[in-house]
Every structure is written in structure tokens, then in C-alpha cells.
Amino acid sequence: MFAIVLAIPVSIVLLVWISRMKKDDPFPKGTIIKLLIAGVISGTLSGIITILGAVVNFVMEFGFEPIRMMFGNSAESAQYAAEFPELIKNAQYSPLNSFIRTFILVGFVEEIFKYLCTKAVIAKKGIARTWMDTLLCFAVTAIGFQLSEDIQYASGSVMTAIYRALTPYHFTFAAIMGYYYGLAKTSGKKFYMFLAIFIPSLIHTLFDFSISALQHEEMYLLLFIAMTILLTALTIVMIVKINKWNKNKKLDVEI
Numbered sequence: 001m002f003a004i005v006l007a008i009p010v011s012i013v014l015l016v017w018i019s020r021m022k023k024d025d026p027f028p029k030g031t032i033i034k035l036l037i038a039g040v041i042s043g044t045l046s047g048i049i050t051i052l053g054a055v056v057n058f059v060m061e062f063g064f065e066p067i068r069m070m071f072g073n074s075a076e077s078a079q080y081a082a083e084f085p086e087l088i089k090n091a092q093y094s095p096l097n098s099f100i101r102t103f104i105l106v107g108f109v110e111e112i113f114k115y116l117c118t119k120a121v122i123a124k125k126g127i128a129r130t131w132m133d134t135l136l137c138f139a140v141t142a143i144g145f146q147l148s149e150d151i152q153y154a155s156g157s158v159m160t161a162i163y164r165a166l167t168p169y170h171f172t173f174a175a176i177m178g179y180y181y182g183l184a185k186t187s188g189k190k191f192y193m194f195l196a197i198f199i200p201s202l203i204h205t206l207f208d209f210s211i212s213a214l215q216h217e218e219m220y221l222l223l224f225i226a227m228t229i230l231l232t233a234l235t236i237v238m239i240v241k242i243n244k245w246n247k248n249k250k251l252d253v254e255i
Contacts, residue, residue: 008151008165009165010166010168011143011146011147011168014139014168014171015143018136018140019032021136021246022136027127027133027137028126028127031121031127031137032140034121035118035121035140035141035144036140036141036143036144037144038117038118038121038141038144039114039117039141039142039144039145039147040144040145040147042110042113042114042116042117042118042141042144042145043110043113043144043145043148044148045117046109046110046113046114049105049113050109050110053104053105053109054105057101057105093216095213098209098213098216099209102205102209102212103202103205106204106205106208107200107201107202107204107205107208108197108205110145110204111177111197111201112197112201114138114141114142114145114170114173114174114177115177115181115196115197117141118137118141118178121137121141122134122137128255129254129255130182130251130252130254131182131186131251131252131253131255132182132245132246132251132252134178134181134182134185134255135175135178135179135181135182135251136178136242137178138174138175138177139171139174139178141174142170142171142173142174142175143168143170143171145170145174146164146168146170146171150164150165167228167231167235168235169204169207169231171235171238172231172234172235172238173204175238175242176196176199176200176203177196177200178196180192180195180196180199181193182251184196185255186253186255203231203234207227207228207231210223210224210227211224
């Protein structure tokens with residue numbers, strides 16, 4: 001419970017900050033709740049796809065025999081099931097394959113579901129009237145996504161809860177997505193819509209790849225530290241810029 005409590009405060013602060021920015025021109029009633037629910041739904045759907053993709057990847061790499069052995073009833077199967085995690089750990093690691101797998105099953109899947117679920121909410125006329133509105137809507141969905149994900153991770157480790165609470169990177173990915181989505185709408189250039197999905201997916205992948213790679217090789221520690229520093233800096237920059245755009249009304253352009 002303590003770990004779960006640690007995972008929540010930053011997300012709540014971001015929500016309050018966004019709500020205050022919209023206090024003079026609030027979203028229609030219930031919009032914030034709908035966006036948070038969209039975030040939870042996107043997290044659930046992407047989780048299902050990621051698990052299914054991981055199973056397919058496992059079968060492609062190891063075949064069906066390990067599954068048959070692990071779920072058999074014999075003493076040999078029980079021993080195999082106990083030894084299998086170590087066999088997986090010692091399997092030949094390919095950074096390129098890991099990066100591609102992470103991009104497809106994590107970076108792209110999670111970002112595309114956040115994109116689609118947010119679009120489903122803001123499709124209703126009058127919810128996202130301006131460029132800034134779209135950015136904030138994507139950000140709120142990401143907060144819902146991160147809250148649900150943080151609670152899941154927090155149940156395992158206090159240190160993990162603390163780390164994730166201090167690194168609200170889903171918010172950062174979504175702010176970038178919302179910026180380019182709004183830019184595509186206001187400029188009429190579809191290329192920006194591609195960037196709205198591709199850039200967050202790529203950055204997300206680089207970060208998750210640094211975590212998974214570190215679990216296989218200690219040499220990736222510097223990459224993990226570098227990505228943490230980079231994304232923390234990017235999060236701060238996005239918060240400062242959003243605050244500035246809110247004050248100078250630069251993104252108050254109707255879409």
C-alpha cells in the first residue's frame with residue numbers, strides 16, 4: 001500500500017496543474033474523467049497486445065516444445081519449468097532484435113492506443129476546440145495510463161514505485177503527441193500526424209530498450225542513465241513550454 005501511495009502524487013499534481021490552466025475556459029463536464037478512463041483503457045488494451053505479441057515472439061524463437069514441457073504433469077516437466085527462466089536468461093541476446101521487438105510491442109503499441117483512445121474522446125464536438133486543448137487532452141489520457149501502470153508496478157517494489165513516481169514520462173510522450181497532432185490540424189499537413197505517433201513511439205522505445213538491455217548486459221547502464229537524464233530534462237522542458245504557451249496564448253488556435 002505504501003508503494004502504491006508513492007506512485008500517485010506526481011500524476012495528481014500534473015492533473016491539478018492542467019485543470020488550473022483550463023479554469024477560465026474549462027473542458028465540458030466529465031471530459032477529464034473520460035480522458036482518464038481512456039488512459040486506463042489504452043493501458044489495458046496495449047497490455048493485452050503486448051502479452052500476445054510476447055507469446056508469439058516466444059513461440060517463434062523457442063517453438064512449442066518449451067510450452068508443452070512447462071505445462072506437463074511429469075517430474076521432468078516440473079524440473080524443466082524450474083530451469084527455464086535461467087535458460088531464457090542465458091539465451092543469445094541480440095540488441096537489434098530487442099530494439100525492434102520493444103518498438104513494436106511496447107513503444108508503438110502503447111502510443112497508438114493512447115492516440116486512438118484520446119481521439120475517441122475528443123471526436124465529440126466542443127471538447128478540443130484549440131491546439132492547446134488537444135495537447136492537454138492527450139496529456140490527461142497519458143496521466144490515466146501512467147496511474148494505472150504505476151499502481152501495477154508499485155505492488156512489486158517500493159524503489160520501483162519511487163522511480164516511476166518521479167519519472168512521469170508517459171505525460172511527456174503524450175505532450176509531444178498532442179503538440180504535433182494540433183500542429184497537423186492547424187496546418188493541414190498530414191506529415192505532422194505521422195510525427196505525432198512516430199516521435200513518442202521512438203523515444204518511448206529508446207527508454208524501454210535501455211531498461212531491458214540493462215537486464216542482459218551491465219554495459220547498458222550508461223545508456224539507461226543517459227535516457228533517464230534526457231527524458232527528465234525533456235519532461236521539464238515540456239512543462240515549461242506548456243506553461244509559456246498557456247500564458248502567451250500561442251496555441252490558442254482553433255482546429
